Amino acid sequence: MTSRPRPAAPAHTTTASTRTTTPAHIAMFSIAAHGHVNPSLEVIRELVARGHRVTYAIPPAFVEKVAETGAEPRPWNSTLPGPDADPAAWGSTLLDNVEPFLADAIQALPQLIEAYDGDEPDLVLHDITSYPARVLAHRWGVPTVSLSPNLVAWKGYEEEVAEPMWAEPRSTERGQAYYARFHAWLEENGITQHPDAFAGHPTRSLVLIPRALQPNADRVDESVYSFVGACQGDRVAQGDWQRPAGAEKVVLVSLGSTFTDRPDFYRACVEAFGGLPGWHLVLQIGKHVDPAALGDVPANVEVHSWVPQLAILKQADLFVTHAGAGGSQEGLATATPMIAVPQAVDQFGNADVLQSLGVARHLPTEEATPEALRATALSLVDDPEVAGRLKEIQADMSKEGGTRRAADLVEAELPSHTS
Numbered sequence: 463m464t465s466r467p468r469p470a471a472p473a474h475t476t477t478a479s480t481r482t483t484t485p486a487h488i489a490m491f492s493i494a495a496h497g498h499v500n501p502s503l504e505v506i507r508e509l510v511a512r513g514h515r516v517t518y519a520i521p522p523a524f525v526e527k528v529a530e531t532g533a534e535p536r537p538w539n540s541t542l543p544g545p546d547a548d549p550a551a552w553g554s555t556l557l558d559n560v561e562p563f564l565a566d567a568i569q570a571l572p573q574l575i576e577a578y579d580g581d582e583p584d585l586v587l588h589d590i591t592s593y594p595a596r597v598l599a600h601r602w603g604v605p606t607v608s609l610s611p612n613l614v615a616w617k618g619y620e621e622e623v624a625e626p627m628w629a630e631p632r633s634t635e636r637g638q639a640y641y642a643r644f645h646a647w648l649e650e651n652g653i654t655q656h657p658d659a660f661a662g663h664p665t666r667s668l669v670l671i672p673r674a675l676q677p678n679a680d681r682v683d684e685s686v687y688s689f690v691g692a693c694q695g696d697r698v699a700q701g702d703w704q705r706p707a708g709a710e711k712v713v714l715v716s717l718g719s720t721f722t723d724r725p726d727f728y729r730a731c732v733e734a735f736g737g738l739p740g741w742h743l744v745l746q747i748g749k750h751v752d753p754a755a756l757g758d759v760p761a762n763v764e765v766h767s768w769v770p771q772l773a774i775l776k777q778a779d780l781f782v783t784h785a786g787a788g789g790s791q792e793g794l795a796t797a798t799p800m801i802a803v804p805q806a807v808d809q810f811g812n813a814d815v816l817q818s819l820g821v822a823r824h825l826p827t828e829e830a831t832p833e834a835l836r837a838t839a840l841s842l843v844d845d846p847e848v849a850g851r852l853k854e855i856q857a858d859m860s861k862e863g864g865t866r867r868a869a870d871l872v873e874a875e876l877p878s879h880t881s
Contacts, residue, residue: 485513486585487514487581487585488586488872489518489519489536490502490516491574491587491592491594491595492589493542493591494520494523495545497718497786498589498590498591499527501670502587502609502693504865505693507532510531510532510533512869515534516533517578518533518536519536519577519595520535521539521544522537522539538574541565543562549723556631563591567647575601578598582604583602585607587607587608587609588609590611590664596653596660597648605876607875608667609668610670610671611670612671612787613677614667616677616679617682624658665686666686666875667688668688669688669690670787672689675812676689691864692795703777709740710741711740711741712744712774712778713744715731715744716746716771717746718784722747722748722750725755727827727830734833734836735835736762744764745764745765747767778796779798780801781800782835783800784804785800785813791859793816793822794821794852797849797855797856799822801825801842804826821848821855823838
């Protein structure tokens with residue numbers, strides 16, 4: 463099957479105000495992970511509001527959240543660790559991390575073929591982790607658009623990052639077996655691409671992070687990748703938060719939704735900020751830590767398993783974050799200084815980028831003592847240069863277009879549905 467001719471780059475900037483789009487069936491595919499589903503939801507909501515029929519293939523854990531956008535969930539059963547699984551379930555090596563995605567894709571494909579039998583979409587949207595989506599689009603002969611919730615490859619990425627990272631795994635019997643299985647699966651489905659190209663080089667991609675967070679952004683092929691920035695929505699349904707009377711400074715601490723089993727770190731935060739006059743600490747500890755493990759906390763500390771993060775950041779003076787893609791861009795969008803305490807995967811790179819932008823300090827977990835947290839906080843919150851840099855980035859992000867531009871660009875890829 464030959465690929466569909468791609469439009470020239472200027473077509474990617476076409477806006478809804480200058481085009482007429484016939485309602486279409488758009489199918490979205492993702493895995494059951496907060497960091498992969500949440501960034502897509504406002505784009506899906508906008509596409510539904512524009513009159514498109516959107517189906518969303520997702521494991522049961524996220525069916526309710528998807529349904530709230532107005533999309534029609536298409537449940538399928540995944541073999542990947544669930545959204546609340548212990549991070550150790552993902553293993554510790556590169557092959558530990560990637561093998562489950564391939565195994566899950568192979569077993570998911572027959573489910574998804576059946577789920578869409580007789581109801582093939584006009585366009586496939588997919589998270590970067592959804593290998594079956596690209597196979598299905600190939601089978602159906604429809605265009606694909608990937609949604610990337612984190613950084614993307616730049617020109618030279620393979621030589622600078624991928625090849626050194628994969629050199630040792632590729633030389634092992636296990637690594638060779640992984641590639642052989644991937645090749646065989648693609649060939650069974652009529653795809654001749656190398657697995658690396660298939661997984662890492664989409665024909666069209668919307669990047670759901672601000673360009674400021676992208677390393678080597680000047681070397682990203684913007685005829686393929688469009689940075690649309692944060693697609694956050696109003697988050698009203700998640701609840702509100704009120705700044706306490708008398709709180710001169712508010713600090714939010716959150717390590718996201720996965721790597722939250724860090725009681726020692728939370729105790730360090732309580733010690734760092736609990737005794738600071740005029741400061742108020744909001745501490746999100748996740749589902750894995752019992753609040754009792756923190757001991758007695760001062761009156762200026764509130765402890766929760768979950769918080770409406772964006773609502774708090776709009777009022778906060780400091781954000782202590784694991785530097786996940788979602789949290790990093792929320793900190794930038796609300797112009798909140800950050801202490802980045804990365805826990806895994808891309809968070810270390812994000813932390814370095816935030817520090818290089820002049821809006822955060824990267825503090826490794828093992829160095830995040832009460833004294834270091836307090837000293838770093840005090841140096842950040844009243845620094846006029848940090849505040850000025852945050853305002854500049856916030857203004858640049860607002861120009862990237864967010865949700866509406868993302869939906870415009872999806873519509874621009876619909877075949878035979880515009881005039």
